[in-house]
Amino acid sequence: MVRSWATTVPQQAEHRMEMEIGIDIGGTFTDAVCRQSNGRLRLLKVPSTPDDPARAVGVALSELLGDGDGxxxxxxxxxxxxxxxxxLEGNTARVALITTTGFGDVIEIGRMIRSVNYDLILTPQTPVGLIPPERRYEVHGRIGADGAVVEPLDEEGVAEAARQLAAEGVQAVAICFLFSFLNPAHERRAREIIEAECPGVAVSLSSDVDPAIREYERTCATAFDAALKPVMDSYLARIEGIIAKRGIRAPLQVMHSRGGLLGSGEARRRPVRLTLSGPSAAAIGAASVLRQAGFSEGISIDVGGTSADVALISGGAAVLRTDGRIGSFPVRVPTADVVAVAAGGGSIAWIDATGALRVGPRSAGADPGPACYRRGGTMPTVLDASVVLGLVDPVSFAGGHVPLDCAAAEEAIEREIAAPLGIGVQEAALAIHRVINAIMAEAVRQVTVARGTDPRDWPLLPAGGGGGLHAATIAEDLGMGCIVVPSAPGVLAAMGLLEAPLEHDASRGYYRPVHQLAEDVLRADIEELAGRCAAAMTREGVEPAMTETEVVAAASFVGQGHTLDVPVPAECWEPGAAIRDGFIAVHRRAYGHTRDAPVRLVELRVVQRARIPGPPSLRAAGAAEARGGRCAVIGGAMVKAVTIPRIGMADGEMIRGPAIVEQADSTLVVPAGWEVTSHPAHLLMRKVSS
Incomplete structure (x- = not known):
């Protein structure tokens, strides 16, 4: 077990001091952060428990609280x-689909798009395994494209379907009728019938989950929501039991995909919002650190054991996207716009059939792990290369709780890379770093240069255990001259939990030209959506005065297939005009031109958020540790670098490279020509010469 590495504040300062705890479960480790009311932090990593993820939460709480009172x-x-x-693993509830006659196979047909063009044998491209044909029920009843009832709902047909699915042991039902986003009456009546016929069966309506056009995507989101309800209800109940046992009276709040928090009750009502939340938490943490450092724009790169996640921060917040995917399946929930590449500390280096050096996508993972772990791993990894290059201290790695074997790392690199290429071990290790750095730099280009953004004037924020090892090289490759390092880069996702707002959203579909919608109708709709958000906030115990409201319209020109988001003033008296004019302006900014055509409103979304005030996070106090030095390959050459424990750096202290700043959760490499300055909540690293 990896223990807490942050030095605590003196005992008398801790007595009866309030605290906030954020715990984020990852595939290898569960990260925990405890922030006290004076801003001091305790950081913790414990091994995740895949057989029962809630168990790792209990272990982390025991470590953080000890014998203290929750x-x-x-x-x-x-x-x-x-x-x-x-x-991903197919461990959802047994779910059925009730849909409009003739549309039962939408979830199997999908979009007729192959995720891999040249594979002769394809895995399923649609979630057909989630709801096989025998659990799809079609009923008569039809809503037209204008929202009017074309054919009454066959209520007896719904009741018969309910009786059949109950006999088959179905645990959850997804209801997705054609054009229900314009008129949800049939879906709501069907839910009443099913609840009467099948008490205890979870029900999800597409008009609640994803009220927008495109039947396949809407059906997928609703099916996943229904399938997750029993699973997440059980899981959240276990977490609530764990925190109650520790005497914690604070309500459980969970991160959702937009980067906000939900109370456990709201999370149970629509659990599909909990998917894809991992990248959002890290991006929220990155945005918070950048704001504290005085930057509203930036790029974060979170380097873990198997992958590197690159996210764009703009306007002080993570950039969102609405076309998320889990595997090859669409999950239309807003999430942080993250590009993930298979490049991490555990990425395996190998020689391909042409004799070229490759790194990744295979990873050694946590078990057996890199060769230097001495746990059975024999293939060389990026971490092995970092050890051979002298960038990582084998003794103090992970706070000294995971000692590394440099000889094992050298042996693996010699056998698998150096000997086949006819080069030295150190040269091979440097080549591994150059390849992985190039992969990560290309990922940054994908979210910046490829989308018309120049990264050179933006800061880079490295996170994860490996971010600091590669940050300077990536920045130099991209022409970036500023790096902001969080106080706890290895647990950035858990830190993001502390900074995330409580957030609720509601939406309504239209798919009509704006000029056909009366202004008073749009105002009433916005007020109704805001009221639904406010009601959810009230259930969370949040006063209306604490909230802020955001209104966004998804719009397009009539004839276009995709939309752009248009911000709408919350108190706007003429929202239709604001949507029309705003869309034309947004279209011009996005594409450099516009045209004289009617604007269509596709969807209105209202988001309410409440930011819970908390103290600024400060690194834990501790006695200054001895500084030293060691030889390391930095910038392609062997140099004598000063090694500095980060916990001992004074505020305002500036160090020039070559240097290595070490802390239990990460290592920061400072090449020659760079300088790093210590601040209470971050390090600021700048390039000072070529």
């Missing part, structure tokens, strides 16, 4: 990949 915890925040993993 009543001092005023907020308990949780991020989990349980929902995403349940879909």
């Amino acid at each position: 009543a001092a915890v005023r907020r308990f925040l949780h991020g989990t990949t349980v929902a995403t993993n349940a879909i």
Whole structure:
């Protein structure tokens, strides 16, 4: 077990001090952060428990609280990949689909798009395994494209379907009728019938989950939501039991895909919002650190054991996208716009059939792990290369709890890379780093240069255990001259939980030209959506005065297939005019031109958020540790680098490279020509010469 590495504040300062706890479950480690009311942090990593992820939460709480009273915890925040993993691994509830006659196979037909063009044998491209044909029920009844009832709902048909699915042991039902996003009456009546016929069966309506056009995507989102309800209800109940046992009276709040928090009750009502939340938590953490450092724009790169996640921060917040995917399946929930590449500390280096050096996508993972772990791994990894290059201290790695074997790393690189290429071990290790750095730099280009953004004037924020090892090289490759390093880069997702707002959203579909919608109708709709958000906030115990409201319209020109988001002033008296004019302006900014054509409103979304005030996070106090030095390959050459424990750096202290700044959760390499300055909540690293 990896223990807490942050030095605590003196005991008398901790007495009866309130605290906030954020725990984020990852595939290898579960990260925990405890922030006290004076801003001091305790950081913790414990091994995740895939057989029962909730168990790792209990272990982390025991480590953080010890014999202390959980009543001092005023907020308990949780991020989990349980929902995403349940879909990927097929561990969801037994679910059925009730839909309009003739549309039962929409979930199997999909979009007729192959995710891999040249594979002769394809895995399923649609979630056909989630709802096989025998659990799809078609009923008569039809809503037209204008929202009017074309054919009455066959209520007896719904009741018969309910009786059949109950006999088959179905645990959850997804209801997705044609054009229900314009008129949900049939879906709501069907839910009443099913609840009467099948008490205890979870029901999800497409008009609640994803009220927008495109039947396949809407059906997928609704099916996943229904399939996750029993799973997440059970999981959240276990977490609530764990925190109650520790005496924590604060309500459980969970990270959702937009990067906000939901109370456990709201999370149970629409659990599909909990998918894809992992990247959002890290992006929220990155945005918070950048704001504290005085930057509203930036690029974060979170380098873990198997992958590197690159996210764009703009306007002080993570950039969102609405076309998320889990595997090859669409999940239309807003999530952080993250590009993930198979490049991490555990990425395996190998020689391909042409004799070229490759790194990744295979990873050694946590078990057996890199060769230097001495746990059975024999293939060389990026971490092995970092050890051979002298960038990582084998003794102090992970706070000294995971000693590394440099000889094992050298042996693996010599056998698999150096000897086949006819080069030295150190040269081979440097080549591994150059390849992985090029992969990561290309990922940054994908979210910046490829989308018309020049990264050179933006800061780079490295996170994860490996971010600091590669940050300077990536920045130099991209012409970037500024790097912002969080106080706890290895647990950035858990830190993001502490900074995330409580957030609720509601939406309504239209798919009509704006000029056909009366202004008073649009105002009433916005007010109704805001009221639904406010009601959810009230259930969370949040006063209306604490909230802020955001209104966004998804719009397009009539005839276009895709939309652009248009911000609408919350108190706007003429929202239709604001949507029309705003869309034309947004279209011009996005594409450089516009045209004289009617604007169509596709969807209105209202988001309410409440930011819970908390102290600024400060690194834990501790005695200054001895500084030293060691030889390391930095910038392609062997140099004598000073080694500096980060916990001992004074505020305002500036160090020039070559240097290595070490802390238990990460290592920061400072090449010659760079300088790093210590601040209370971050390090600021700048390039000072070529």
